[in-house]
Amino acid sequence: MAAFDWSDCPLVEIIPGKMSGAPLLRNTRLPVDAITGNYDAFRDEGLSHDDAIGETLDCYPEAGLDAIKTILSYRAEHQFQAQL
Numbered sequence: 001m002a003a004f005d006w007s008d009c010p011l012v013e014i015i016p017g018k019m020s021g022a023p024l025l026r027n028t029r030l031p032v033d034a035i036t037g038n039y040d041a042f043r044d045e046g047l048s049h050d051d052a053i054g055e056t057l058d059c060y061p062e063a064g065l066d067a068i069k070t071i072l073s074y075r076a077e078h079q080f081q082a083q084l
Helices: 032-044 049-059 065-083
Strands: none
Touching: 032 049, 032 065, 049 065
């Protein structure tokens, strides 16, 4: 599967040399994959959408609730493109 394209998400930045060029939450060193990966893991454990977001926020409070929701919404809206 191709890597997910975060380039149009306003909350994500990709800077060569910063965290090996991984997509990061803007103005942080927090990889977007950490947010989405934790959310997915909590969902896989059977947590509801809202509870998984809450647990992800507990793991990464510096991200903030709005940013976590926006990242997850962006991924959901653009996931089909990543599968092409």
